[in-house]
Amino acid sequence: MRVLIADRLPAGHCASLRAGGHDLTESPELSADDLVxxxxxxxxxxxRxxxxxxxxxxxxxxxxxVVRAGSGTDTIDVEAAAGRGIAVCNVPGRNAIAVAELAVGxxxxxxxxxxxxxxxxxxxxWRKGEYQTATGxxxxxxxVLGLGDIGLEFAARMVAFGTHVHGVADPGRDTERQRRAEEIGITFVADLPTLAATCDILSFHVPLSDRTRGIIGEPLVTQVPxxxxxxxxxxGDLxxxxxxLHALDDRSLWVGLDVHPxxxxxxxxxxxxxxxxxxxVYGTHHVGASTEQAQTAVAxxxxxxxxxxxxGEVRNCVNDSALAGATR
Structure with a gap:
């Protein structure tokens, strides 16, 4: 197959693809306009x-x-791809530990x-006196809002610190994820407002959708302690x-962001x-998945x-249900 790599992929993995008979073009500096x-x-x-x-x-x-070297596909027009019969696949879970580690950090x-x-x-x-008031x-x-791969990895690490970790009950949750959550020691509350009101620390691990866009805003920021x-x-668009901004001052919140609007x-x-x-606000540069371990696993x-x-096998296709009626 003729493959365009529009972001960086390790040389060894490119060699593996070429050895498999694929014709590769590596162009990691392409913009969306260049891709056309x-x-x-x-x-x-x-x-990526x-x-x-x-x-x-x-x-x-x-x-x-189209393969997204990661889990989220909000940077891809999945609907347009489905309309043309183009499968969009992701690589979920491979960077979960790296992102969870940064969230803990x-x-x-x-x-x-x-x-x-x-x-x-x-x-x-030297201001030792200024910094002697940490809560611990x-x-x-x-x-933890969102108990997918990353949310579960984050929860496991926070439990190791001796915290009490809570999630939102979901009767439709995958059986294996529910089992793992219970094994980690997560306890469940009825809904997000209850979760927000009872937690000192709230970490978001949900994909961007119409439902989650702007969720870190009213009313949630007035419900947390x-x-x-x-x-x-x-x-970022969560x-x-x-x-x-209003809640940061009005409610003395602290915020850690690896992603930004x-x-x-x-x-x-x-x-x-x-x-x-x-x-x-403590910000990092959207580098949650940027460890050598994670990049190798994703590759x-x-x-x-x-x-x-x-x-002939399509793995982790995010638009398979829409492909049936597609045209080319």
Missing amino acids: TAIADHEVLVV STRVTAAVIDAATSLRL LVLAIDRRIPEQVTDLREGR ICGRSVG KGAILINTSR VDPDSL DEPAGGSGVIETRLSRHPR DGVVETLHAFAR
């Missing part, structure tokens, strides 16, 4: 963060498969105000910036938001998905 021309006669497109718009889909005369950084301590020392200031993590109540810690390592595309750029500058999944597709 570059997609040409490729049958497979592999992306590059956007796949309807214009790209329309220009892809030979495309049969943000909790600890906020509790101990680690960034300020580092800055003070680098600038020659052990014994606190932690809410004053001084609560909110963590978002999922998608945040309602205006509501959250309107964050720059690509590896560098300028970000100028009131949230990123707020002293009670393994991409290679497995492509080899399987060549054999």
Whole structure:
């Protein structure tokens, strides 16, 4: 198959694909606009963060498969792909540990105000008295919204700190996920307002959808206890910036964000938001999945998905239900 790799894939994994008979084009610096021309006669497109718009889909005369090197597919026009009979597949779970680790790191950084301590020392200031008032993590109540792979990994790590972890009861939850949640020690409450009201720390691990867009805003930010810690390592648009900014001051909340509304595309750029500058917001650069371990695991999944597709097997297809009525 003719495969366009529009984001970076380790050399060894590219070699594996070539050894499997695939014709690879590696173009990791492509933008969404560039893709419209570059997609040409490729049958497979592999992306990590590059956007796949309807214009790209329309220009892809030979495309049969789009593989997202990760789990979320909100950067891909899945509906347009389905309309053209193009399968969109992801590689879920491979980066779960890395994202969970960063979420835990943000909790600890906020509790101990680690960034300020580092800055003070680098600038020659010794302010031990300022930083002797941390609450601590052990014994606190932690809410986890979204008990997929990442949410479960985060919960397991927070339990290891001696916290009490809670989730929202869901009668439709997959049996295996429910079993694992109970094994970790998660207890369940009836709904999100109850979860918010009873937790000192609330971490979000849900995909972006119409239902979750702006969920970190009113009324949730008024339901959490004053001084609560909110963590978002999922998608930037889960945040309602205006509501959250008001709650940061009005309710003394602390927030850890690895993802940001309107964050720059690509590896560098300028970000100028009131949230990123707020002293009670600790931000990182959308790097939750950016560890060598996670990138290798995700690349393994991409290679497995492509080899399987060549054999006629479509793995982890997110638009399979819409493909039946598609046209080419």
